[in-house]
Amino acid sequence: MWFWSRDPARDFPYEVTGEREELPGGWGIQKGKRRAGGDLVSVFTYDIRPGVDEQTQAAKSALKRIKTLRHPNILSYVDGLETDKCLYVVTEPLTTLGTYIKSRSDSGGISELEISWGLHQIVKALSFLVNDGNLIHNNVYMSSVFVDRAGEWKLGGLDYMYPAGSEDSAPRKGPELEKYNPPEKSDRSKTSKEKWSADVWCLGCLIWEVFNGPLLRTNSLRSLGKIPKSLVPHYCELVGANPKIRPNPARFLQNCRAPGGFFCNSFVETNLFLEEIQIKDPAERQTFFEQLSENLDSFPEDFCRHKILPQLLTAFEFGSAGAVILTPLFKIGKFLTADEYQQKIIPIIVKMFSSTDRAMRIRLLQQMENFIQYLNEPTVNAQIFPHVVHGFMDTNPAIREQTVKSMLLLAPKLNENNLNVELMKHFARLQARDDQGPIRCNTTVCLGKIASYLNPATRQRVLISAFSRATKDPFSPSRAAGVLGFAATHNFYSMNDCAGKILPVLCGVTMDPEKSVRDQAFKAIRSFLDKLESVSEDPAQLAELEKDVHAASTSPGVVGGWAGWAVTGVSSLTSKFIRTSAAGGQQDVAPAQAAASGPSVSPATAPAEASKPAVPPANLSSPSHYEPEEEDNEVDENTLDRWDDEDWGSLEVRSHI
Structure with a gap:
C-alpha cells in the first residue's frame, strides 16, 4: 500500500x-x-x-x-x-570547535579564559564517562567538540565509544583518525594501563590542536608550540609514553584547578558558581553579583549574553538580588540588539521602577543613560514617570537630587501634560521649598537645559519667574544658576520681556555679595543689551531675534552643555546612601554628612555660598528614618518668604509641603 x-x-x-x-x-x-x-x-x-x-x-x-x-x-x-x-x-x-576558533580570529582570537573553561568542560565530560559511566569515549579530538551560542564546549563524536574492559568490541576507526591513537595501540608489549589511558592521551591531542592547529602527525605532540606554561606540566602527563601513569581525568582537573593552574581564574570560578547558583545562600549570591561587574569586561560577549544575562534576569524575578544586578545587567545590555533589549531588559526596568527599594531606585536613576534610548514614549509616560516623580518628594536628598538630574534624559520623551504641568509643579516646589541648596540649584540648571522641550506657553509662564526666583536664593550657586539660566535661554524671550523683566532682575544681581555671581550678571546684561541695541539700530531684526519665542518644542541644541551640574554636594550622599542601604535596613544618610565635606561646586557656575542661616533640625518621617542636623544649606520659612515673591504661573503646590 x-x-x-x-x-x-x-x-x-x-x-x-x-x-x-x-x-x-x-x-x-x-x-x-x-x-x-x-x-x-x-x-x-x-x-x-x-x-x-x-x-x-x-x-x-x-x-x-x-x-x-x-x-x-x-x-x-x-x-x-x-x-x-x-x-x-x-x-x-552548535558550531564545530574548529569553525568557532576560526570565526574568532577576526576579533583577536579566542582567549585563554575561554579555552580554560572549554577544556574544563571536556575534562568533566570525560570524567563522567570514565568514572561514573564506566565508558571509554575513544574519539576525543578537535572535530568531536562543539560550541553552543554561549561559548560552552560540548563533547560529541560518540561513534567509537565502548564499555571499559571490552576494547576488542570497540568499533574500528577510519585511517584518518589513527594519528590520535596512543602508542600502546600499535605496541602490544605495553599492556599495563588504566581504563582512561587512551582517552586522556586523546585529551592531550585536543589541547595541542586548540593551541597549535590541526594535528598532522603524532610526532608533533612533542613540540609544545603555543601551549601556556601553566598547562605544560599537566599536558606532558597526558601524552606520556607510559599509559600507566597518565592521570585520571578527575585528577587532571584537580591539578589544573590548584593555585596558579590553568583552570584557576575568574572565568572558571564564575562559571562554576553559576552552575551551583540555585543552591547558594542569598549572601553568597549577593557577593557574587557585586563582584561580577568587574570581570565582565574580560568575559566573551556570547557568554555574557546567553549565560550570565539569563541568570541575572532569574535572580531578579525569583530571587532577592535587587539593585545589585543593575550594573552587570546594563553592561551586558550593550551587547544586545534593540529588539533583544526591548524583550529581555525593558520589562525588568519597568518593574524595578515600581519597587519601594530605595537603593534600587537611586541606582536606576544614576544609570538611566544606559537604557533611556530603549524606552519608548508610551512606556516612559505610563509606566516610568509616575514612579519617578515620587523621588521629588522623597525625604532622602540623594534621591531628590538624582530624580532632578534624570529629568534631563526623560524630558524629550514626556508628553504634554507630564512635561509642562506635572514636572513644572515639582520643579516649582523644589526650587522654592527644598532645604538643600544644591538641589534648588540643580533644579534651576535642569530647567534651563530642558527649556527647549517646553511648549511656548509654558516657557513664557515659567522661565522668567523661575530664574528670577533663583537669583534671590540664599545659596550662591543657585543665584549663579539663575543668571546663567537667563543667558542660556535668551532666544525664548521677547525684546519687551528682556527690557522690562529680565534686565531689572540682572541689574539687581550686580550687587550680589559674591563676585563670581556679579561677573556672570554683567556678562548676561551685556548680552541682552547687545540684542536690544541691535533692534534699536535695525528694527527689521526684531522678527529674527524673536523667532524662537513662540516656536514649537525642539531639541536643546543651544543649552545642552551650558552649565554642567552646578552643584554636586548632594552627590556625595548617593554612594553613602547605597552602601548604607545595602549593608542593612535601608537606612538614610542625613544631609549633615554632605555638609561635613562641603558641596563640590563647578567653578564656572557655582561660587561660594553667601548666606548660611541656621534653623532648628526637622524630623521628617519616611519609610527610612531621616533626621537632618543643622546644615549650611538649610533655609528657614521666613527666609523663603522673603525671596519667594513670584510663582511659576500658579504651578506651585503648597498644600503638600
Missing part, C-alpha cells in the same frame, strides 16, 4: 536550512529549525551507503548513545530519526 512506501523523512518536524559541514565518520552538521515555531537547532546527518557497513554501524551506535547519555558537557539530544537511507540527530544550535 502507498502508506507503507512513504518516506518518513518527509514527516520529520525539522527543516534543514544551512550548508553541510563535513565531519569525520561520514557525518555532517547543518543548521536547521523546527517547522512549528521556528526554533533554531543543529542537525547531524549521516547518509547510509553500501560498502561502509562498519562505519554505518558506528553511526547507528552513536545515535543510540546520545539518546541515553545526559550530561551538561555532552551533546544534548533533542530529536532523531533513523531510516533506510539516512540518520538524523537534532541537537541545540
